[in-house]
Amino acid sequence: xxxxxxxxxxxxxxxxxxxxxxxxxxxxxxAIPDVEQQWYQAPGGDYRQDLYGDxxxxxxxxxxxxxxxxxxxxxxxxxNPLTRGNIADYxxxxxxxxxxxxxxxxxxxxxxxxxxxRGTIRVNPEDPKGAVAEIERLAxxxxxxxxxxxxxxxxxxxxxMFEPIWEAAAAHDLPVAVHINGGNGVxxxxxxxxxxxxxxxYAAFMPLNSFVHLATLIIEGVFGRxxxxxxxxxxxxxxILTPLMWRLDTFWVSMRDQTPWVxxxxxxxxxxxxxxxxxxxxxxxxxxxxxxxxxxxxxxDLLMYGSGYPHWSTSTPDAVxxxxxxxxxxxxxxxxxxxxxxxxxxxxxxxx
Amino acid sequence: xxxxxxxSVEELPPGTMKLVPVGKFGVGxxxxxxxxxxxxxYCAHEGAPLCAGFVxxxxxxxxxxxxxxxxxxxxxxxxxxxxxxxxxITTGQNVADPHKRVRTYxxxxxxGEVYLTA
Numbered sequence: 406x407x408x409x410x411x412x413x414x415x416x417x418x419x420x421x422x423x424x425x426x427x428x429x430x431x432x433x434x435x436a437i438p439d440v441e442q443q444w445y446q447a448p449g450g451d452y453r454q455d456l457y458g459d460x461x462x463x464x465x466x467x468x469x470x471x472x473x474x475x476x477x478x479x480x481x482x483x484x485n486p487l488t489r490g491n492i493a494d495y496x497x498x499x500x501x502x503x504x505x506x507x508x509x510x511x512x513x514x515x516x517x518x519x520x521x522x523r524g525t526i527r528v529n530p531e532d533p534k535g536a537v538a539e540i541e542r543l544a545x546x547x548x549x550x551x552x553x554x555x556x557x558x559x560x561x562x563x564x565x566m567f568e569p570i571w572e573a574a575a576a577h578d579l580p581v582a583v584h585i586n587g588g589n590g591v592x593x594x595x596x597x598x599x600x601x602x603x604x605x606x607y608a609a610f611m612p613l614n615s616f617v618h619l620a621t622l623i624i625e626g627v628f629g630r631x632x633x634x635x636x637x638x639x640x641x642x643x644x645i646l647t648p649l650m651w652r653l654d655t656f657w658v659s660m661r662d663q664t665p666w667v668x669x670x671x672x673x674x675x676x677x678x679x680x681x682x683x684x685x686x687x688x689x690x691x692x693x694x695x696x697x698x699x700x701x702x703x704x705x706d707l708l709m710y711g712s713g714y715p716h717w718s719t720s721t722p723d724a725v726x727x728x729x730x731x732x733x734x735x736x737x738x739x740x741x742x743x744x745x746x747x748x749x750x751x752x753x754x755x756x757x
Numbered sequence: 758x759x760x761x762x763x764x765s766v767e768e769l770p771p772g773t774m775k776l777v778p779v780g781k782f783g784v785g786x787x788x789x790x791x792x793x794x795x796x797x798x799y800c801a802h803e804g805a806p807l808c809a810g811f812v813x814x815x816x817x818x819x820x821x822x823x824x825x826x827x828x829x830x831x832x833x834x835x836x837x838x839x840x841x842x843x844x845x846i847t848t849g850q851n852v853a854d855p856h857k858r859v860r861t862y863x864x865x866x867x868x869g870e871v872y873l874t875a
Contacts, residue, residue: 665816666820
């Protein structure tokens with residue numbers, strides 16, 4: 406059996422108010438959104454139905470480790486908790502991010518007896534100075550392996566006001582993981598054309614916003630200026646990567662003179678700078694074509710298995726690599742994540 | 758390949774072009790700042806009449822100046838009229854992707870007459 410690294414897991418607080426134990430006194434009594442206040446409700450609840458109990462799904466480390474390590478066969482899990490959405494008071498939001506980080510260290514990472522959990526430094530891009538300070542505060546922790554930000558943003562992440570955050574992440578060799586962030590703060594329309602009617606519209610289109618961030622990071626030269634910067638798009642959206650990169654490559658040949666700092670085809674930035682986590686909604690419904698489909702734009706080198714646990718759409722390693730060649734499976738299930746996060750695994754087959 | 762007369766040197770001053778009806782698409786003979794170059798009138802992209810495009814310069818990345826763009830190579834860059842692909846008239850190479858290129862031809866001047874070998 407192949408080794409597995411699960412690159413996308415969302416642990417939760419046990420109950421909504423637990424976060425207040427980690428907020429500084431000046432912020433303890435402020436109103437903050439509930440983790441579950443999301444207008445677009447998934448069928449049967451946002452999380453796996455068997456996980457609803459006295460506490461929030463995904464809030465018990467022992468249960469989480471049992472599901473991911475014993476049932477999915479993962480060797481490592483990258484924990485990337487949600488915060489509470491974007492909030493008008495960006496300074497408050499940065500304190501919420503810091504509280505989530507302190508909680509993650511206290512309840513999960515530093516308390517972890519398995520040695521197999523890794524964490525994320527959540528930061529608020531709407532407060533660039535606060536985000537840089539939070540990265541500097543925690544970057545030295547050996548088990549915090551990436552920076553986490555919301556997919557929702559009022560400006561694409563290639564814009565210059567965000568660049569100090571990416572500089573700090575790159576300086577510490579930390580990938581930046583972009584994930585849809587739950588909770589209803591100041592939310593933006595999930596599609597380019599406005600609000601979706603119901604959950605299927607939301608879930609189908611929301612991950613596609615990642616391409617706008619990706620395109621601006623390339624075209625506005627951020628990846629060119631920061632060779633060590635890597636972005637992980639954790640909600641999928643890689644099934645539209647190929648046609649959209651074709652567009653960017655086509656326009657670049659015609660209009661290179663407007664952005665001459667882009668000194669190679671836009672698609673040539675992907676390998677060094679971009680990864681995606683798997684999603685239950687990406688890829689062909691006919692698995693017979695999955696192998697060929699993954700080879701377009703060399704997606705086998707870009708994709709990492711991510712369960713999305715404890716979401717209702719949690720996917721197993723087997724489901725994600727169904728139909729793929731054995732070389733593709735190895736890359737998706739562990740090689741790409743092992744390289745990105747520097748997680749050593751024994752050579753194939755000798756792990757267990 | 759045939760060497761054929763194009764025009765007198767006086768008829769092709771710097772910054773001008775003569776389109777020579779040779780082969781299927783023709784060849785443009787350009788005077789770039791006193792030096793003569795010839796390039797096929799056929800874009801490597803979709804076959805547009807390349808020599809109908811504007812001649813100008815291109816932009817390079819200049820990180821130290823506001824705007825970060827410096828206009829360079831004035832007079833040597835030919836832009837395809839269809840999709841704005843940029844070619845260096847002196848080499849036939851596409852500026853964005855030098856692997857894409859348009860054929861260039863030999864030009865010489867004998868006794869005040871311009872000759873194209875194409």
